[in-house]
Amino acid sequence: xxxxxLPMIRADNLSRSFDGRFAVEGxxxxxxxxxxxxxxxxxxxxxxxxxRMLLGLIPATNGSAEVAGISLPASExxxxxxxxxxxxxxxxxxxxxxxxxxxNLELFGRLYGLDExxxxxxxxHWLRRLELWEPRxxxxxxxxxxxxxxxxxxxxxxxxxxxxxLDEPTAGLDPAGAREVRGIxxxxxxxxxxxxxxxxxxxxxxxxxDLIGVxxxxxxxxxxxxxxxxxGTGLEIELxxxxxxxxxxLSVLPxxxxxxxxxxxxxxxxxxxxxxxxxxxxxxxxxxxxxxxVRPISTTLEEIYLRAVGEVAA
Amino acid sequence: xxREIMLLFLRKELSDLRSNRQVWPAYYLLxxxxxxxxxxxxxxxxxxxxxxxxxxxxxxxxxxETVMNDPRLGGGTIEERFARFMLxxxxxxxxxxxxxxxxxxxxxxxxxxxxxxTLEPILATPLRDRDLLLAKLIxxxxxxxxxxxxxxMVGIAAGSLGALWRVGVLILPTAGxxxxxxxxxxxxxxxxxxxxxxxxxxxxxxxxxMQFTGLVVVPFSLVLVAVVGRPAMLSPVAGMxxxxxxxxxxxxxxxxxxxxxxxxxxxxxWR
Numbered sequence: 001x002x003x004x005x006l007p008m009i010r011a012d013n014l015s016r017s018f019d020g021r022f023a024v025e026g027x028x029x030x031x032x033x034x035x036x037x038x039x040x041x042x043x044x045x046x047x048x049x050x051x052r053m054l055l056g057l058i059p060a061t062n063g064s065a066e067v068a069g070i071s072l073p074a075s076e077x078x079x080x081x082x083x084x085x086x087x088x089x090x091x092x093x094x095x096x097x098x099x100x101x102x103x104n105l106e107l108f109g110r111l112y113g114l115d116e117x118x119x120x121x122x123x124x125h126w127l128r129r130l131e132l133w134e135p136r137x138x139x140x141x142x143x144x145x146x147x148x149x150x151x152x153x154x155x156x157x158x159x160x161x162x163x164x165x166l167d168e169p170t171a172g173l174d175p176a177g178a179r180e181v182r183g184i185x186x187x188x189x190x191x192x193x194x195x196x197x198x199x200x201x202x203x204x205x206x207x208x209x210d211l212i213g214v215x216x217x218x219x220x221x222x223x224x225x226x227x228x229x230x231x232g233t234g235l236e237i238e239l240x241x242x243x244x245x246x247x248x249x250l251s252v253l254p255x256x257x258x259x260x261x262x263x264x265x266x267x268x269x270x271x272x273x274x275x276x277x278x279x280x281x282x283x284x285x286x287x288x289x290x291x292x293x294v295r296p297i298s299t300t301l302e303e304i305y306l307r308a309v310g311e312v313a314a
Numbered sequence: 315x316x317r318e319i320m321l322l323f324l325r326k327e328l329s330d331l332r333s334n335r336q337v338w339p340a341y342y343l344l345x346x347x348x349x350x351x352x353x354x355x356x357x358x359x360x361x362x363x364x365x366x367x368x369x370x371x372x373x374x375x376x377x378x379e380t381v382m383n384d385p386r387l388g389g390g391t392i393e394e395r396f397a398r399f400m401l402x403x404x405x406x407x408x409x410x411x412x413x414x415x416x417x418x419x420x421x422x423x424x425x426x427x428x429x430x431x432t433l434e435p436i437l438a439t440p441l442r443d444r445d446l447l448l449a450k451l452i453x454x455x456x457x458x459x460x461x462x463x464x465x466x467m468v469g470i471a472a473g474s475l476g477a478l479w480r481v482g483v484l485i486l487p488t489a490g491x492x493x494x495x496x497x498x499x500x501x502x503x504x505x506x507x508x509x510x511x512x513x514x515x516x517x518x519x520x521x522x523x524m525q526f527t528g529l530v531v532v533p534f535s536l537v538l539v540a541v542v543g544r545p546a547m548l549s550p551v552a553g554m555x556x557x558x559x560x561x562x563x564x565x566x567x568x569x570x571x572x573x574x575x576x577x578x579x580x581x582x583x584w585r
Binding site: 018052055057058059076080083084086090092093094095096097098099103107108110111112152155 | 318319322326329330430431432433434435436437438439440441442443577578581582
């Protein structure tokens, strides 16, 4: 993320307990301006609680945070100022069924303090952009799920917030609808908005995020997507013969964390893939191994997620 | 911003009301009763007077004694005194009506937002607790009071004409009626709505909020109607004193609601 220096979201040891049980515990992370951070975690991991704390809707039991330049916990005035700078998309769209989509947006737009003229032009712009202009006067209750979710996305950006919190934006959408919503999120990121995306969808996080965090009550893994996903440390070496005699000899090399054989393949976990690979290959050749192929094993987000969440569960 | 927000919510509630057939019966039935009741009583007046004079049962004899001995009912024939007695007490219905309408609308105000999942997006806007509560209060009270005033105007006109036809005297409106309608009805509506709003913020389901309102808020408000409203029908000064009392109760209730309004509680207790 070159050029993104200002932290737009900063959580520092943030905790929240309900009836003595921690929903979020010691959560710390920073999202720079213009970055999209995906927060992953199973149900009940504390993702929604985190969003609510960062929006000042519920106070933290411990810790502090700063969002869009406003420190939390916030006073009534700074809380209102914070909410004016942040857009929220909740898991359920949260509109009034009996009034039209346009009237719903008008109501929320006014609550965000937009004047009539600005609001009308922004509503038209966004409804046209998201192909919701035609049904705008129909009662919201008659809209399809995908349309409802897109309208909720419009509400989240109508007041042009610096920061957008998206809580499961594609949950329950069909593949086409989900793809459409992902496209809009990518556009918003490209416009330079800072986005915190809570999702269960790993491929969504992999596709969209600059930063990825896996949480289960506390942050288990956090970092730039490239270093998490593409910076794997595994190596696979396919031999022409039996690799078993080499396993023990390779395991004791300084940069090798582990080595095991599977068929004619040696699977190694290394400390530093770039520096250790030539050393390992040289050693295999020196020991008389005939190499058919060598390829690095990249860690998938699913592996990272399952490993992190599984460790906590264990 | 507050006035604009109040108008926004008022418009939204009115539009919701228009399309929500479940709440129509109360908004239809109460005005019909308010208009029809004085006429029915005046039509039945000779029969009621005869029954009281015949003195066959203790209840009728007691009413007759009250009617004949109450100096505030003025002079005139026994029918005239009876008509005055009945129409005077009937005016309490115009205080009962805004209580029922505003408290039930307020009881639904927040709990329905929770049910529709609109409360979190609302709380995520820069709207302050005070503005939200005030907007919800106005949205519950204004339709109730306007409907009460409209029904009362027609009801009082019908009662006046009916009395003129039955006993040849213009009985309504009295100064007490006007004080009750102009001051007490809105204040009763506000007090009942504030109690309903508290229930709405605390309860997590519509039936719970409605039951609490029906079983606690409405009966308690009706006691208030009797305590404050009845003296008002007899004396405008008593009515004004009652209005001051209700205004103080409303002020206290509003600030208590505001202090106890917890965004956190509303968001985290709702599933």
